[in-house]
Amino acid sequence: MPFLKKIALFASLPEASLLTIAEVAGLQRFSNHAYLFREGEEPDFVYCFIEGGVVLVGSGADAQEAVIEFFGPGESVLLPAALLGLPYLVSARATSDGQALLIPAYKLRQLIDQDVALAAQCARVLSGHWRVLISQLKEMKTQGATERLARFLISKAEHETGAATLVLPGMKKEVATRLGIKPETLSRTLRKLKAYGVESDGDSIRIASIERLAALTRPPASQDRPNR
Amino acid sequence: MPFLKKIALFASLPEASLLTIAEVAGLQRFSNHAYLFREGEEPDFVYCFIEGGVVLVGSGADAQEAVIEFFGPGESVLLPAALLGLPYLVSARATSDGQALLIPAYKLRQLIDQDVALAAQCARVLSGHWRVLISQLKEMKTQGATERLARFLISKAEHETGAATLVLPGMKKEVATRLGIKPETLSRTLRKLKAYGVESDGDSIRIASIERLAALTRPPASQDRPNR
DNA sequence: ACCATGGCTTGACTTAGATCAAGAGAGATC
DNA sequence: GATCTCTCTTGATCTAAGTCAAGCCATGGT
Numbered sequence: 382m383p384f385l386k387k388i389a390l391f392a393s394l395p396e397a398s399l400l401t402i403a404e405v406a407g408l409q410r411f412s413n414h415a416y417l418f419r420e421g422e423e424p425d426f427v428y429c430f431i432e433g434g435v436v437l438v439g440s441g442a443d444a445q446e447a448v449i450e451f452f453g454p455g456e457s458v459l460l461p462a463a464l465l466g467l468p469y470l471v472s473a474r475a476t477s478d479g480q481a482l483l484i485p486a487y488k489l490r491q492l493i494d495q496d497v498a499l500a501a502q503c504a505r506v507l508s509g510h511w512r513v514l515i516s517q518l519k520e521m522k523t524q525g526a527t528e529r530l531a532r533f534l535i536s537k538a539e540h541e542t543g544a545a546t547l548v549l550p551g552m553k554k555e556v557a558t559r560l561g562i563k564p565e566t567l568s569r570t571l572r573k574l575k576a577y578g579v580e581s582d583g584d585s586i587r588i589a590s591i592e593r594l595a596a597l598t599r600p601p602a603s604q605d606r607p608n609r
Numbered sequence: 610m611p612f613l614k615k616i617a618l619f620a621s622l623p624e625a626s627l628l629t630i631a632e633v634a635g636l637q638r639f640s641n642h643a644y645l646f647r648e649g650e651e652p653d654f655v656y657c658f659i660e661g662g663v664v665l666v667g668s669g670a671d672a673q674e675a676v677i678e679f680f681g682p683g684e685s686v687l688l689p690a691a692l693l694g695l696p697y698l699v700s701a702r703a704t705s706d707g708q709a710l711l712i713p714a715y716k717l718r719q720l721i722d723q724d725v726a727l728a729a730q731c732a733r734v735l736s737g738h739w740r741v742l743i744s745q746l747k748e749m750k751t752q753g754a755t756e757r758l759a760r761f762l763i764s765k766a767e768h769e770t771g772a773a774t775l776v777l778p779g780m781k782k783e784v785a786t787r788l789g790i791k792p793e794t795l796s797r798t799l800r801k802l803k804a805y806g807v808e809s810d811g812d813s814i815r816i817a818s819i820e821r822l823a824a825l826t827r828p829p830a831s832q833d834r835p836n837r
Numbered sequence: 838a839c840c841a842t843g844g845c846t847t848g849a850c851t852t853a854g855a856t857c858a859a860g861a862g863a864g865a866t867c
Numbered sequence: 868g869a870t871c872t873c874t875c876t877t878g879a880t881c882t883a884a885g886t887c888a889a890g891c892c893a894t895g896g897t
Binding site: 838839843844849851856860864 | 868869870872873874875877879880881882883884885886887888890891892893894895896897
Binding site: 526562 | 883884885886
């Protein structure tokens, strides 16, 4: 199982642990827009993406969807539900064709109490996930739609300076709810960002200068604020 | 150290682990409104509350504060930053006098690679925290201020049916930003909830019927929706 | 080739919540 | 006991984002 090494959860584990995992892991292909699992279900597996990715969505009341986050190759989802044996709080919908490694939840619950390396790595990966959510929550509570979109785009760019081109990790309407806004508002906000050097064509985006865009997110701070 | 048993992180650990932890843990008293640590600092300790609690706040641009969550007795904060050795993303301000157990971060980073029981328990506690944040994010993205307040109040009540009395876990303005709204809006929203049997006096709240309040959060769902 | 379907954009209008402003109480401090 | 400061409330207005509605364009099926 060469690709175990590509999954953050397993990359740093010693050979012994890898072997045990390889024994219980299964491979699954999935196609775009397919649901890998749904909110409320009992957790059967942890999903680790080798290729392609998913979006985690929570379905609020009404028919509203709340996109929590996008996940791609090397990342894992559902560790929390699997470890605690509690129903999923979110559904996962594929954002492309791909394949994932599935680790049975009950196996993981056994292994984690026996294998220090695995347990410690789980704790570290979960810590990272926690920090991602904290950042998102902070943004939701303190920034407006424009700033959030700007930071989102920057976070999807590889480098942090100069120009960048990137592809949105999902449909525009998914990106919209990830940002906590409606698709219509995303459309308009994206257009507003043209003035800051952001060109969009379908699902690919070109940022002329990341610095310029970043300047948007922290208000001038000092004396003069031209307009706004 | 009898109170190690009262901390969720340690409650289920075997004697051997408890002893190692007791050796490195220190006790600290703190008083209301004091900052235990601030955003951006290097993580020195994990904090486990024996008595009293804190609020985790992230400071967005400008002077805006974003309250992430309240933590009280038995709970721990900062595990993620401590395990990863990354700067805190939030500050912690006491919401009452109290005392906390401090575990040095570097010790924890050592222990977690040696003690399965501890590592596994960290993973489980972090899983729980992750789920709490997911729920909050979902609410932020799909519900209005009124619904969020209602669910918040319900979550602070001990039982889930009948009447309940509760004390807000912090100042009203902290509760407000925890909910992602301004203090003024909290005031008004609280008043709106009077119509649903919620009486407030200072920081104590009386809910006449939790079921009635809960009904608010899931819209009628079926055919007829009176007004709205 | 035709017609659905569904995603995206754009415009006109509405609204939930923010902002600005003023005042009431409750502790502190001198 | 008078004054400051700080939290909370209430009222009047403003605005960012939501809603409703129409149209465009790509995709996919018949």
